[in-house]
Amino acid sequence: MKLPFKINNKQKHLELLPNETLLQALRNNHFTEVKCGCNEGECGACTVLLDGKPVNSCQVLAMSVQEKEITTVKGIGTLYTPHLLQKSFAEAGADQCGFCSPGMVLASYSLLKENPQPTREEILIALDGNLCRCTGYVKIIDAVEMTAQKLHSNKLVME
Structure with a gap:
């Protein structure tokens, strides 16, 4: 149906x-x-x-x-018009094989919408339900922090 x-x-x-x-x-x-x-x-x-x-x-x-x-x-963004968060994932090298990236990006996006300046601990908690078997989590957390810093320094709101 x-x-x-x-x-x-x-x-x-x-x-x-x-x-x-x-x-x-x-x-x-x-x-x-x-x-x-x-x-x-x-x-x-x-x-x-x-x-x-x-x-x-x-x-x-x-x-x-x-x-x-x-x-x-x-x-939230496409190949030709990526979201700031997606750009940060690429810049930080947080998307090695890319399989987990959609889930990681969406979990991070939701976190940043609610909390635009999260701590590393808050990022870890938000990503707790998402597994990455390639890069580990350091670069992913770095990408989320990078996005938060860009939002803050440019006085942007997560959209």
């Missing part, structure tokens, strides 16, 4: 099955920026924002979120 969803600030009609997770529904409808890692809610690769809050899309039934705003990493 086809149902309406609001994804990345646009109305979309997704073809889905009644028992499909949000991860499955998004990937089956060409939102492949949402990655499938563990399918158990442990790795964070499938993170999306649901009404601005990070969730593991593999743990959410698609039909249960029809009335909510879904944001994938492409909803």
Whole structure:
């Protein structure tokens, strides 16, 4: 069946099955920026924002979120118009293989929206549900701190 969803600030009609997770529904409808890692809610690769809050899309039934705003990493920035946070990830070398990057970026984005000047400890806590098997976490934390510094020094608000 086809149902309406609001994804990345646009109305979309997704073809889905009644028992499909949000991860499955998004990937089956060409939102492949949402990655499938563990399918158990442990790795964070499938993170999306649901009404601005990070969730593991593999743990959410698609039909249960029809009335909510879904944001994938492409909803905050694209290859040609990257978000400040995405630029910082690239500058810091925090995107080695890139598989965890969408989830890491969205978890970081949500943190910076709520707390534009987080401590390293607060960044670690915000990223706790996201695993990286390539770079470790130092460069990722550096990228979040770099973004926070740019926001502060340029008097910007996280958008």
